[in-house]
Amino acid sequence: MNTLPFTPPGKKNSGDSVVNGVDLSVNFAGIKAPNPFWLASAPPTDKAYNVVRAYEAGWGGVVWKTLGEEPPAVNVSSRYSAHYGKNREVIGFNNIELITDRSLEVNLQEITQVKKDWPDRALIVSIMVPCVEEAWAYILPLVEATGADGIELNLGCPHGMPERGMGAAVGQNPDLIEKVTYWCKKHYSKPVIVKLTPNITDIRVGAQAALRGGADAVSLINTINSITSIDLDNMVAKPTVGHQSTHGGYCGSAVKPIALNMVAEIARDPATPTLPISGIGGIATWRDAAEFIALGAGSVQVCTAAMLNGFRIVEEMKDGLSRWMAEKGYDSIDAFSRKAVPQTTDWKHLDINFKTIAHIDQDLCIECGRCYIACEDTSHQSIAKLTEEGARRYEVIEEECVGCNLCQITCPVENCITMVPQETGKPFLAWDNDPRNPFRVAS
Amino acid sequence: MTHPLDYLPSAKEVGTYDPDTLTNNFSDLHPPLTQRQAMIESQRCLYCFDAPCVEACPSDIDIPSFIRQISENNINGAAETILEANILGGSCARVCPTEILCERSCVRNHDAECQPVLIGLLQRHATDHMHFEQHPFKRAASTGRHIAVVGAGPAGLSCAHRLAMLGHQVTIFEAEQKPGGLNEYGIARYKMTDDFARKEVAFLLEIGGINIQYGQRLGDNLELATLRQKYDSVFLGLGLGTSRALGLTGEDAPGLMPAVDYIKTLRQTDDLGILPVAKRCIVIGAGNTAIDMATQMARLGATEVTLVYRRGVEAMPATHHEQEIAKTNGVRMITWAQPDEILLDSQGHVAGMRFAKTHEQAGRLAPTGETFEVAADAIFKAIGQGFDSASLRDPTAAQLARDGERIQVDEMLRTSLPDVYAGGDCIKPGQDLTVQAVQHGKLAAHAIHQALAAKQEAA
Numbered sequence: 011m012n013t014l015p016f017t018p019p020g021k022k023n024s025g026d027s028v029v030n031g032v033d034l035s036v037n038f039a040g041i042k043a044p045n046p047f048w049l050a051s052a053p054p055t056d057k058a059y060n061v062v063r064a065y066e067a068g069w070g071g072v073v074w075k076t077l078g079e080e081p082p083a084v085n086v087s088s089r090y091s092a093h094y095g096k097n098r099e100v101i102g103f104n105n106i107e108l109i110t111d112r113s114l115e116v117n118l119q120e121i122t123q124v125k126k127d128w129p130d131r132a133l134i135v136s137i138m139v140p141c142v143e144e145a146w147a148y149i150l151p152l153v154e155a156t157g158a159d160g161i162e163l164n165l166g167c168p169h170g171m172p173e174r175g176m177g178a179a180v181g182q183n184p185d186l187i188e189k190v191t192y193w194c195k196k197h198y199s200k201p202v203i204v205k206l207t208p209n210i211t212d213i214r215v216g217a218q219a220a221l222r223g224g225a226d227a228v229s230l231i232n233t234i235n236s237i238t239s240i241d242l243d244n245m246v247a248k249p250t251v252g253h254q255s256t257h258g259g260y261c262g263s264a265v266k267p268i269a270l271n272m273v274a275e276i277a278r279d280p281a282t283p284t285l286p287i288s289g290i291g292g293i294a295t296w297r298d299a300a301e302f303i304a305l306g307a308g309s310v311q312v313c314t315a316a317m318l319n320g321f322r323i324v325e326e327m328k329d330g331l332s333r334w335m336a337e338k339g340y341d342s343i344d345a346f347s348r349k350a351v352p353q354t355t356d357w358k359h360l361d362i363n364f365k366t367i368a369h370i371d372q373d374l375c376i377e378c379g380r381c382y383i384a385c386e387d388t389s390h391q392s393i394a395k396l397t398e399e400g401a402r403r404y405e406v407i408e409e410e411c412v413g414c415n416l417c418q419i420t421c422p423v424e425n426c427i428t429m430v431p432q433e434t435g436k437p438f439l440a441w442d443n444d445p446r447n448p449f450r451v452a453s
Numbered sequence: 454m455t456h457p458l459d460y461l462p463s464a465k466e467v468g469t470y471d472p473d474t475l476t477n478n479f480s481d482l483h484p485p486l487t488q489r490q491a492m493i494e495s496q497r498c499l500y501c502f503d504a505p506c507v508e509a510c511p512s513d514i515d516i517p518s519f520i521r522q523i524s525e526n527n528i529n530g531a532a533e534t535i536l537e538a539n540i541l542g543g544s545c546a547r548v549c550p551t552e553i554l555c556e557r558s559c560v561r562n563h564d565a566e567c568q569p570v571l572i573g574l575l576q577r578h579a580t581d582h583m584h585f586e587q588h589p590f591k592r593a594a595s596t597g598r599h600i601a602v603v604g605a606g607p608a609g610l611s612c613a614h615r616l617a618m619l620g621h622q623v624t625i626f627e628a629e630q631k632p633g634g635l636n637e638y639g640i641a642r643y644k645m646t647d648d649f650a651r652k653e654v655a656f657l658l659e660i661g662g663i664n665i666q667y668g669q670r671l672g673d674n675l676e677l678a679t680l681r682q683k684y685d686s687v688f689l690g691l692g693l694g695t696s697r698a699l700g701l702t703g704e705d706a707p708g709l710m711p712a713v714d715y716i717k718t719l720r721q722t723d724d725l726g727i728l729p730v731a732k733r734c735i736v737i738g739a740g741n742t743a744i745d746m747a748t749q750m751a752r753l754g755a756t757e758v759t760l761v762y763r764r765g766v767e768a769m770p771a772t773h774h775e776q777e778i779a780k781t782n783g784v785r786m787i788t789w790a791q792p793d794e795i796l797l798d799s800q801g802h803v804a805g806m807r808f809a810k811t812h813e814q815a816g817r818l819a820p821t822g823e824t825f826e827v828a829a830d831a832i833f834k835a836i837g838q839g840f841d842s843a844s845l846r847d848p849t850a851a852q853l854a855r856d857g858e859r860i861q862v863d864e865m866l867r868t869s870l871p872d873v874y875a876g877g878d879c880i881k882p883g884q885d886l887t888v889q890a891v892q893h894g895k896l897a898a899h900a901i902h903q904a905l906a907a908k909q910e911a912a
């Protein structure tokens with residue numbers, strides 16, 4: 011036996027809410043957790059073994075992988091696939107796994123025990139049963155008896171379950187969202203979080219329906235319908251099951267921008283201005299988390315990053331977030347939550363008189379010419395290519411530059427190209443009031 | 454070829470001989486990249502526009518393009534990009550001094566970019582792993598023209614391949630019994646392993662339309678007049694056939710020989726163990742041949758290898774990278790000293806050399822008056838190759854205008870004689886680089902093609 015009789019010093023995997031002198035605790039729609047980092051309902055939260063390891067690693071909460079009706083779901087072999095970046099880093103991740111394939115009884119027993127052993131951590135149970143009240147009326151008291159802190163309605167699973175009238179099949183129908191939420195509030199006394207599917211045209215409709223049904227919070231996004239790649243030798247998509255494949259649910263870094271926008275849409279919707287949001291979608295670092303919180307999230311849920319790196323990543327997330335908060339003087343998650351929401355607006359409200367232009371720092375420039383060819387071929391021909399004593403030199407033609415940012419984006423050197431706001435002497439002018447707008451609003 | 458050293462012990466007889474160690478000593482100096490390494494390295498390329506590395510490549514390879522093809526796992530595409538600019542891209546990947554060419558101009562040399570993209574190794578990756586069912590380049594419709602190429606070295610082979618591609622028939626006249634020139638005979642064994650030079654030529658010849666006649670030496674059994682008469686054009690890729698002399702008494706003594714002759718034998722032998730080894734030896738010179746010689750002698754089992762150069766380290770023609778190879782192989786370097794006298798033992802064999810210390814005086818090299826001696830069993834001279842004037846002794850060849858000892862050409866690689874072109878080390882503008890020779894051959898082929906087409910129109 012090599013088990014040490016004591017916890018080695020230096021391990022920081024505690025559930026302490028104060029990290030680097032900053033309080034990371036959250037009270038999300040009545041659910042308390044020592045930090046906002048929760049594991050999303052997914053394979054990592056399928057059973058007590060994983061969940062306990064996650065708590066040991068320091069995660070503030072866990073959404074237990076979706077429970078369903080008996081008999082349990084049956085999964086296929088070959089379940090995940092990835093969209094890779096140039097250096098084999100996983101940009102996006104795709105899965106075709108269904109809800110839990112373990113019995114309801116075993117899951118409920120484990121949930122009860124885990125909650126008993128880890129009272130300070132958030133434990134939320136994800137549920138998906140058919141769209142009839144009896145089904146919910148049956149399972150909800152069983153879940154309530156476990157002592158878990160709340161439930162999350164899986165109305166977003168995009169693969170397999172919709173074919174059976176569940177998951178996204180419900181989440182894509184606002185009336186059903188409202189109805190199911192209502193049943194849950196009726197048969198369950200603790201907080202109800204409605205998990206929304208992004209496979210719709212307007213995320214706000216689902217959030218509004220959840221609120222009408224009495225939801226305490228929403229969480230988003232669930233995964234996006236996806237096919238990551240095709241095996242061109244065998245002409246079949248991945249993951250390949252035998253000689254076939256099917257679409258799955260997309261997650262990981264690639265979906266973060268989509269998720270951020272959907273979170274912001276709900277946060278700034280006058281119909282749901284205070285509805286708590288648990289942000290999900292491509293969160294892998296403390297910075298990702300901070301961005302979701304700044305745009306309206308009260309907690310964040312992580313899955314793909316943990317699946318790719320293990321539960322230990324929460325350490326760096328907590329450490330990084332708390333140091334950044336201390337530096338900025340934010341003493342709680344609430345202190346910066348929603349701070350970026352007011353500045354997120356419709357295009358028509360933007361200042362049409364604002365002007366920014368590119369500036370190239372010649373000392374940092376490595377003369378790769380990427381900015382030049384990008385601007386020359388595809389934008390505004392605003393960068394001049396000069397040759398001075400055999401050396402290349404690229405200069406911005408300021409009068410031509412429209413401030414599109416493309417050169418800055420294509421530049422491989424950080425801070426070499428900066429966008430410099432210009433003093434125009436013109437007042438703030440939104441398109442709504444612009445004389446050039448034929449449909450302008452008289453000011 | 455190593456007969457001046459015949460009385461010396463063989464590699465088998467010196468030190469603790471172990472055939473496996475010896476074989477290992479002459480295996481790949483720089484192991485190729487693995488698939489994974491090549492993928493990672495290819496991602497480092499910034500895909501520069503109007504890239505500086507391309508400007509620095511004497512053979513105009515579109516480097517960003519082939520690296521991007523590697524990164525997209527399109528190895529055949531990458532290889533074709535390389536080969537269409539440089540049909541000997543495989544050997545150039547091995548022997549090019551990339552540290553003074555493409556890699557020196559890589560923008561990733563700048564601060565905070567760590568190091569240049571390993572262009573040479575990526576080029577090798579592409580050319581090592583290409584797999585074509587058929588030769589990737591097709592011949593144009595036959596022009597009915599027949600061109601003579603003298604020399605099957607990099608310049609001649611490159612010229613022949615491009616001419617064949619353009620639809621011409623080519624006959625190559627080669628003095629040796631094998632093609633490849635310095636790739637076959639002159640490059641250090643650990644830089645060109647596994648019979649690569651021969652395989653590369655075999656690949657090149659797959660295009661068809663090229664016939665090689667061996668044992669044909671200009672100035673010996675071949676005359677320029679005959680070639681001009683029988684063929685539509687002639688390309689001379691003669692190389693530099695003679696080793697420069699030290700100009701000292703006893704230069705023909707047993708124990709003293711040109712480094713290139715020894716390297717030629719070393720490259721061709723099937724059994725490294727039978728090569729004569731000088732336990733203590735001196736190499737005169739500081740070019741890549743001197744480095745190759747010194748390093749290979751150390752790897753064969755010599756215990757004291759001394760490289761002597763008449764100027765300072767900064768003036769050495771061998772690149773810093775090459776110098777490091779020699780140093781890590783235990784080669785001692787003495788600078789600011791020039792040969793003064795060959796020392797012989799009682800049997801007339803080389804016993805060492807006396808050197809005169811040198812310094813620079815008013816920009817000129819001069820002896821300081823001090824001398825010192827280095828004991829050695831053999832001396833290898835690697836003070837440069839010279840033009841073999843004997844090759845141009847027939848009356849027609851003798852008319853060729855020269856620039857110094859080398860053949861004079863214009864920017865179209867045309868010599869002073871109509872329809873005679875030249876390229877590679879035998880012409881003046883050459884940098885004595887394989888890649889430069891390949892470029893000369895390619896450009897000359899286009900010049901020949903253009904001239905013949907113009908003639909056709911005029912007719």
